[in-house]
Amino acid sequence: MTMKEWFARCPLIAILRGVRPDEVVEVCAALERAGVAIVEVPMNSPEPLVSIGKLAATFGDRLLIGAGTVMTPDQVREVAGVGGQLLVTPHADPELVRTAKGLGMMAAPGFFTPAEAFSLLRAGADAIKLFPAEAANPATIKAVRAILPPGTLVVPVGGVSVENIPAWTEAGAAGFGIGSSIYKPGDTPEIVEKKARALVAAVNAL
Numbered sequence: 001m002t003m004k005e006w007f008a009r010c011p012l013i014a015i016l017r018g019v020r021p022d023e024v025v026e027v028c029a030a031l032e033r034a035g036v037a038i039v040e041v042p043m044n045s046p047e048p049l050v051s052i053g054k055l056a057a058t059f060g061d062r063l064l065i066g067a068g069t070v071m072t073p074d075q076v077r078e079v080a081g082v083g084g085q086l087l088v089t090p091h092a093d094p095e096l097v098r099t100a101k102g103l104g105m106m107a108a109p110g111f112f113t114p115a116e117a118f119s120l121l122r123a124g125a126d127a128i129k130l131f132p133a134e135a136a137n138p139a140t141i142k143a144v145r146a147i148l149p150p151g152t153l154v155v156p157v158g159g160v161s162v163e164n165i166p167a168w169t170e171a172g173a174a175g176f177g178i179g180s181s182i183y184k185p186g187d188t189p190e191i192v193e194k195k196a197r198a199l200v201a202a203v204n205a206l
Contacts, residue, residue, distance in 0.1 A: 001064075002126070003106055003108070003126040003127045003153055004151075004153060004174070006037055006038055006064050007127075007153065007174055007175045009037040010035050010036055010037040010038070010200060010203070011173075011174065011175035011176060011203050012036050012037075012038065012175065012176055012178055012182070012196075012199055012200065012203065013038045013039075013040055013088070013108070013155065013157075013175060013176065013177045013178065014031050014036050014038065014039045014040065014178055014182050014183060014196065015040050015042060015068055015157070015177055015178060015179040015182070015183070016028075016039065016040065016041050016042070016045065016051075016183050017042045017044070017045055017068070017069075017179055017180075017183075017184075017185075018042075018045050018046070018184065018185035019041060019045055019046075019051055019183065019185070020045075020046050020047070020051070021046070021047050021050040021051045021054060023189075024041065024051040024054055024055060025054055025055065025058050026189045027183060027187075027189050027192050028055050028058070028059055028063070029189065030189035030190070030192045030193035030196065031182075031192060031193070031196050032059065032062075032063060033193055034192075034193050034196035034197045034199075034200055035196070035197075035200040036063075036182075036196050036200065037062075037063055037064060038063065038064040038066075038086065038175075039055060039059070039063055039064070039065055039066075040066050040067065040068040040086065040088050040177070041055065041065075041066075041067055041068065042067070042068040042069040043067055043068065043069045043070055043071070043075055043079075044069050048067060049078055049079070049082050050082075052065060052066070052067055052079060052082050052083070052084045053082035053083060056082060056083025056084060056085070057083065060083055060085070064085055064086050064106070065083070065084055065085060065086065066079065066084045066085055066086020066087060066088060066105070066106070067079040067084050067086070067087065067088065068088040068089075068090075069088075069089070069090055070087055070088065070089050070096060071089070071096075072096075073095060073096060073099040076096055076099045076100050076103065076105070077099070077103065079105075080100075080103040080104075080105055084105070085104075085105055085106060086105060086106045086107075086108065087100035087105050087106070087107045087108070087109070088108045088109070088110075088129060088177070089108075089109040089110050089129075090110045090131055091109070091110050092109060092110060092111050092112075092116035092117075092119060092120055093109065094109075094119050094120060094122070094123035095123075096109060097109050097120055097123035097124055097125050098123050098124060101123075101124040106126045106127075107123075107124065107125050107126055107127075108125065108126060108127040108128065108129050108153075108155060109125050109128060109129060110128075110129045110130075110131040110157070111128050111129065111130065111131070112130070112131065112132075112135075112136070114144055114147060114148075117144060117148060117152075118148075121148070121149065121152065126153065127152075127153035127154070127155050127174065127175065128152065128153070128154055128155070129155045129156075129157050129177060130144075130154060130155065130156045130157065131156075131157045131158055131177075132157070132158035132159070133156035133157055133158040133159055133160060133168075134158045134159030135158070136156075138156075138164075138167045138168050138170065138171035138173075139171065140171075141154050141156065141168065141171045141172050141173055142171040142172055145171075145172045153174035153175065154172065154173060154174055155173065155174060155175045155176060155177055156168050156173050156176060156177070157176070157177030157179075158177075158179070160176045160177065160178055160181065161181050162181070162198055162199055162202045165199070165202045165203060165206070166202075166206060169203075169206050176203070178199060181195060181199065182195050182196055182199060183195070
């Protein structure tokens, strides 16, 4: 499936920052029940490769599982080695995108300026992540999309919530990276499922 097809299933990327390997499968199962199809474990979480490996083994045939806060090509290779299929970065590093694409992964790297966006797209990015979105606004996506190639998938990450999803969508957001609004350390699977269902309902209502 392409990134556009994954977003057609559900345009949310659940960011499980701080999740532990002993809870990650139950948390992801709650997300799947709520309708979420893309799950990211940031590399600054406890034992992230263990968690990503567990998710890839359990859900990899039906969910897009990957890593966030990836900083080096070696980390990209490690993520691929445990079955991760998605690279997400907080910053604009074309080398990481090229490494991921060479390994058959999808790449959604971070950008904040048009120059960064174009450099990432040239490297083969499947989507580009506007980060930190709370330091921008929906008008930023609208302006940037006017100069990007048609069909570019722009994903705001940071501060996205049920309340502001409509404004981001109207501006042209293709998907949304959701962190603490969907999971924060200490949340039970039941809490995660409740929050995820509210977010899925918000995007389905548009």
